[in-house]
Amino acid sequence: MGESIMAERTKVVEVVPYNPEWKIQFEQIKSMITGYIGDLILAVEHVGSTSVEGLSAKPIIDLDVVMDSYEVLPEIIERLEKAGFVHQGNLGIEGREAFKRTCEDGFMKYHLYVCPKDGKGYLEHIAFRDYLRANESAREDYEALKLNLAETYRYDIDNYCDNKTEFVKGILKMTIYRD
Template sequence: MAVEAGANILKAPMPTTVIVVEYDPSWPALFRFFYERLARTLGSMAVTIEHVGSTAVPHLAAKPIIDIDVLLADEADLPAAINRLANIGYGYQGDLGIPGREAFLAPAQDTPHHLYVCPPQSREFQRHLAFRDYLRAHPEEAKKYGDLKRALALEFKDNRSAYIDGKSEFVARMTDRAMAAKARV
């Protein structure tokens, strides 16, 4: 996404300790809190605001961090979205090497969460939804994923990169299945 020159990009260190916990039934309500604030802030710029990632899948073990994707109505709205989000404490981080989604650092006083703003037609947005929906529809695969994450968190407790690398093949395989199933519909 093109961003006007001078956009303030914040670089924050990634936490190194990996903690995976059992599903918390309060996660949907926490997402709803963020949803309402983001909807008020972004207004008609946001086509949809989605709870994605493991905390969006009932009964799935996860890092206790809510993942949120916002789909913009128009790519040209990104600079205004950056400004509006900055006004409520979010720090713009750029795409962090993943085209099709722009990352934001959550306000320091908030419960930890990841916020991504995506342009219309974002492949990453579609992949996030497909992965979430596939795991919701296939609890046996969600269980395998939870088991894998628990094992990786124990093995790589202090190595976030190794934890992410360890689950990447599973995530890619499930996302590919989900996207293929979605294409058949």
């Protein structure tokens, strides 16, 4: 599998202060995506840390494109490929299909995922985002953790991500995985 088809690896972990521009960029990318596949999808959601106002983040927009079921995926793939995206499969995570832009489109860096509406990953993204939006102390704790990890694992994105997992799982236990 050639390097060009793999997800872009972050070489340096950079966590920067929240930027209101992220919301604007999301809306513009969403409009572009909706222009290509709007009739095939249910929603385009801004997820990840850039979607939480006031939270420091890696300056990469995460978008979850929500489809009713996998039945529409072949047509989504076809249309997005015509628009200059390469389908990368799930990159090892069930319940999401990753797409990579193959040409410059003038937007900041972003990750595009297509997910079924009942997919575990998608539901977790929304639950985590909404919890952080609503809870200032959790948002502050997560920010402190990320800034600390970004310093400790500046050149090691895997360790940076792995060390956030416990925090994320803790939030998900309080939200969608309550016993």
